[in-house]
Amino acid sequence: MDFNLSDSQKMLQNMVKEIALKEVAPRAAEVDRTGSFPLENVKVLAKYNLLGVPFPVEYGGAGADMVSYAITIEELAQVCASTAFICAVHAVPAFCLQLSGSEEQKRRYLTQLANGSKLGAFALTEPNAGSDAAAIQTEAKLEGDEYVLNGSKCFITNAGYADIYVVFASTDKSKGARGISAFIVERGVKGLSFGRIEDKLGLRGSANGEVLLRDCRIPKENLIGREGEGLRIALAALDRARIGGAALGVGIAQAALNAAKDYAKKRVQFGQPIANLQAIQFMIADMATRVEAARLLTYRAARLADEGKRFTREAAMAKLYASEVAMKVTVDAVQIHGGYGLSKDWPVERYMRDAKAVAIIEGTSEIQRLVIARSELA
Incomplete structure (x- = not known):
């Protein structure tokens, strides 16, 4: 298996990262504080066709693949998990139409979803x-x-x-x-x-x-x-949705890891940055390893989907592991921040709260375990 992103996937990743930092991140804390729907962020996603990344160009989409979809959700989640989640869930009804809709339904409804004119x-x-x-x-x-x-x-x-x-x-x-x-x-x-x-x-x-x-x-x-x-249609769409849920967890975890590393390098105790302390170094090492493993599981499921192979088991594994990694990594990030980790003036407590939700959305961790177990024991 090739673990490298293609040139087009790298270009998309860089583009989404730039858009997220410039146009989505500035509203993230306020969106969380007020619990308000980030309509302006959704308009940004539509403007750049990020609501239609994995859908065919003929139906208004960007014509990219499921790996690109995962990359998009991950990059958005690093700055605003709420916006990333809205984007991910928006794709689920579109998946229903793409996989099971009539040609007329695709022309009328999928096109509007994929081009971002409708949510x-x-x-x-x-x-x-x-x-x-x-x-x-x-x-x-x-x-x-x-x-x-x-x-x-x-x-x-x-x-x-x-x-x-x-x-x-x-x-x-x-x-x-x-x-x-x-x-x-x-x-x-x-x-x-x-x-x-x-x-x-x-x-x-x-x-x-x-x-x-x-x-x-x-x-x-x-x-x-x-x-x-209906149930078959729902389950087929949810397989793809779980790739989005996994990417959401990876993005949140990566944001927490980045914040923890930055803080550890700047926070001085006992006459040196706490990043020099082995206790902190070991935490960072474990966090980084978990994030990378979750990302690879997510990309693996997405790639199987792109190849037209069965990926129900792999999507469940990715969703399960990424959501639990997000929880563990964000809790550790709060711990590394100490008292500041509890303050709403710092983003890590938001990451931790967002991470808890990932273990519930698109099927709880317990449901993912059932899906995996049934596959293993079949």
């Missing part, structure tokens, strides 16, 4: 259907030329701000998981509304809230694939 959301989670996605209660009934949707979703990223929602609902409860279907619902349609937005520990700038469907009527043409294919 997307993936509406699967419900109050009683989190990790157990097959337990969703939202229903969709075909009445003439329309589906009528009723139910509620929660913790939906980009809720209220997204323009295009891929919503999962049961079209036949007697079939259980095989009765779940996927639908396109546009903001503004009658019967679609939004409830409470969560006030969260981490990733505070991402809007995670309720999506409410009350006799929400949509054209029958908004069904993605066929009835009963």
Whole structure:
């Protein structure tokens, strides 16, 4: 396996890094402090086509690959994890359309998502259907030329701000998981509304809230694939989403490592920089090793996706390991900063709070372990 990035991937990495530092980073602390949705940052992403990195040019995307997608999320996460998360989740409904949508749906909806003119959301989670996605209660009934949707979703990223929602609902409860279907619902349609937005520990700038469907009527043409294919569509998109989640963890961890190294070189105790102390050196060495291992797992999963090979297991491994590395590395970064690590005037406490969220989003660490174990024991 070639561990080197291609010239185009390196160019993208440098471009995203520059954009992130100049146009995203200045708002990061305020976004976290206020918990406000970073609309200006999203506009920046759209301006540079960073919302459509892994999607074909013919559908408005940048025509890059999944490795490039991971690079983009990682670089954004190093300066503002909330913005990176919004970007990553925006891609999930687009993945649903890319993999399972009709040509008409791709032309109409995927193009708008990929070119950044519309923001997307993936509406699967419900109050009683989190990790157990097959337990969703939202229903969709075909009445003439329309589906009528009723139910509620929660913790939906980009809720209220997204323009295009891929919503999962049961079209036949007697079939259980095989009765779940996927639908396109546009903001503004009658019967679609939004409830409470969560006030969260981490990733505070991402809007995670309720999506409410009350006799929400949509054209029958908004069904993605066929009835009963919803769970398959969701799981295929989530495999790719986990690469984004892993990259998010890598970016947060790298930011914490960078901050810890900078502080250790400048902080003087006992007449010398604490970077000269073996206790700190060993912590930095372990942090760096973990970050690099998480990055390689993430790139490995992304490359398998690019090669058209099965990568469910590898994506789960990357998401699991990167999220746990992010937590460990950020906690160590806070420790190296000492008392300053607890201060909101320094970014490492934000990194630590954001890292905790990564172990929950796009499937908890426990779900990733189940996915990996089932693959290993099959």
